[in-house]
Amino acid sequence: MKIEQIYTGCLAQGAYYIESNGEAVIIDPLRDTKSYTDRANASGAKIKYILETHFHADFVSGHLDLQLYTGATIVFGPNAKTEFISHIATDGEILQVGNCTIEVLHTPGHTMESSCYLLRDENGKQVAVFTGDTLFIGDVGRPDLAQKSGELTKEDLAGYLYDSLRNKLMPLENDITVYPAHGAGSACGKNMSKETFDTLGHQKEVNYALQDMTKEAFIQEVTAGLLPPPFYFPENVAMNKKGVSSLEGVVQHSMKPLSVEAFTVLMEDESVLLLDVRGPQVFCKGFIPGSVNIGLKGDFAPWVGTLITDMKQRVALVTEPGQEEEAITRLARVGYDGVVGYLEGGFQSWDKSENEIDQIESITADVFAELASDKKVNTIDVRKPTEFEAEHLETAISAPLHELNQHMSAFKTGENNYIHCAGGYRSMIAASILKSRGIHNVIDIAGGYNAISKTSLPKTNFVCPSTL
Numbered sequence: 001m002k003i004e005q006i007y008t009g010c011l012a013q014g015a016y017y018i019e020s021n022g023e024a025v026i027i028d029p030l031r032d033t034k035s036y037t038d039r040a041n042a043s044g045a046k047i048k049y050i051l052e053t054h055f056h057a058d059f060v061s062g063h064l065d066l067q068l069y070t071g072a073t074i075v076f077g078p079n080a081k082t083e084f085i086s087h088i089a090t091d092g093e094i095l096q097v098g099n100c101t102i103e104v105l106h107t108p109g110h111t112m113e114s115s116c117y118l119l120r121d122e123n124g125k126q127v128a129v130f131t132g133d134t135l136f137i138g139d140v141g142r143p144d145l146a147q148k149s150g151e152l153t154k155e156d157l158a159g160y161l162y163d164s165l166r167n168k169l170m171p172l173e174n175d176i177t178v179y180p181a182h183g184a185g186s187a188c189g190k191n192m193s194k195e196t197f198d199t200l201g202h203q204k205e206v207n208y209a210l211q212d213m214t215k216e217a218f219i220q221e222v223t224a225g226l227l228p229p230p231f232y233f234p235e236n237v238a239m240n241k242k243g244v245s246s247l248e249g250v251v252q253h254s255m256k257p258l259s260v261e262a263f264t265v266l267m268e269d270e271s272v273l274l275l276d277v278r279g280p281q282v283f284c285k286g287f288i289p290g291s292v293n294i295g296l297k298g299d300f301a302p303w304v305g306t307l308i309t310d311m312k313q314r315v316a317l318v319t320e321p322g323q324e325e326e327a328i329t330r331l332a333r334v335g336y337d338g339v340v341g342y343l344e345g346g347f348q349s350w351d352k353s354e355n356e357i358d359q360i361e362s363i364t365a366d367v368f369a370e371l372a373s374d375k376k377v378n379t380i381d382v383r384k385p386t387e388f389e390a391e392h393l394e395t396a397i398s399a400p401l402h403e404l405n406q407h408m409s410a411f412k413t414g415e416n417n418y419i420h421c422a423g424g425y426r427s428m429i430a431a432s433i434l435k436s437r438g439i440h441n442v443i444d445i446a447g448g449y450n451a452i453s454k455t456s457l458p459k460t461n462f463v464c465p466s467t468l
Contacts, residue, residue, distance in 0.1 A: 001100055001121055003128060005179060006035060007196055010300050010330060011059055012185035014196055016130055019045050020098025027051045027117060027130050028181050029062040031247045031333050037069055047072045049095060053132025053181055054114040055240045057145050057233035058188055060335045064243045077115025078106045083242045105168045107134045109161025110141030128177040135169055136180045138193035140209040144226055145233060158219040170210060174201030187230055187302060232305030236335050247332055254328045256341035260353045263343050266316050272340065276318040277327050280428030284360040284444060288350055291318060293432040296327055298425045301334045306402050311335055317342040360431050362444040365451035368418060372457055378412050380419045382430045387422060394458045401426045404433060411439055420445040420452060
């Protein structure tokens with residue numbers, strides 16, 4: 001028997017490949033399915049089942065493409081309703097895979113169709129449980145993503161989750177491995193561990209949600225401090241219920257090299273977003289005016305889904321040469337299929353053409369500390385509220401990136417605006433957005449608060465009022 005976790009860091013997502021005696025199962029596949037079929041082909045195995053733990057909100061699943069390529073059966077747990085052919089399993093149903101069995105455990109709470117899959121070996125011994133968004137390492141799935149007006153509340157779902165954990169998962173053997181759908185960085189939970197698997201016994205010791213508490217206390221704990229979900233979450237759920245076009249077709253349509261001249265014409269179309277996916281410290285040294293920077297080597301897809309609120313947005317890409325297909329694929333993973341082409345040769349071709357370029361000044365934390373120690377400067381912290389509350393500069397104003405539109409009054413027109421996040425990724429996104437809106441007096445603090453915290457500037461962990 002073979003179990004392989006296929007982890008995609010930019011989405012903090014774990015898919016799984018299980019193989020036994022020539023048959024294979026894929027659990028929670030991404031939209032780009034080649035890595036799964038390559039594994040099966042390399043072993044000469046046939047993919048028999050595609051198991052979905054629930055309708056995912058944070059990515060577009062690859063179940064339909066995978067079914068098309070392999071003929072495998074798509075399986076969801078009870079309560080699931082799809083607009084395509086699938087098998088809706090019953091609670092406790094046993095699926096045979098080679099010499100192994102997989103038991104469907106209906107575990108409502110994160111969503112009402114959420115199910116876990118318990119793997120037993122040829123001797124019937126419990127080996128692993130694939131928990132989707134029901135149980136994470138150090139956390140549990142948030143119960144506010146499947147709410148419907150007038151129906152279930154997040155408190156209702158949290159109550160279901162309490163019962164599912166205690167009645168279905170906690171009674172399992174302590175030595176089995178817990179394989180969740182996500183790790184640290186995902187917005188599907190509040191405080192997941194950086195570890196991506198663990199034994200159930202250890203989780204019973206350290207996971208707050210598995211401790212001895214009343215249902216009322218659990219509901220209060222799980223529902224406290226939830227940030228609003230990214231914009232694209234309900235859109236991805238709808239896509240996963242209905243099905244989407246093939247990723248291969250999306251890539252073929254989007255892989256259009258555009259000359260500088262063609263790109264210039266495209267820039268005049270107000271319906272097209274110029275998205276530059278180079279690294280923040282490369283972007284700031286020179287970029288096409290009006291471009292928005294969301295670096296490919298970071299939490300790219302989640303920030304795209306948070307900040308680009310039109311899923312059908314037409315996008316023109318600027319990438320490092322050779323990264324065009326990767327950018328298109330990662331956009332498509334979260335349902336953004338509207339790429340109309342990319343600048344051939346990358347920014348270098350634009351720069352050589354002697355067209356106008358823009359820049360964002362970026363200074364070190366030490367230089368900023370010298371400036372800020374002599375006079376009061378307008379300092380904007382775009383980290384999450386929880387990061388800000390933990391510790392921040394005494395003079396900083398909180399304007400979280402995901403709420404930037406609500407904090408535009410924080411940015412002064414008559415003086416410089418010094419922007420920082422934790423490490424420099426989010427602050428460059430914010431600076432590029434402001435530049436695209438005509439606010440040009442923005443200065444990025446390289447290294448963000450990680451670097452600022454090492455200076456002598458006064459800090460506090462008390463909450464400063466935001467601009468709201």
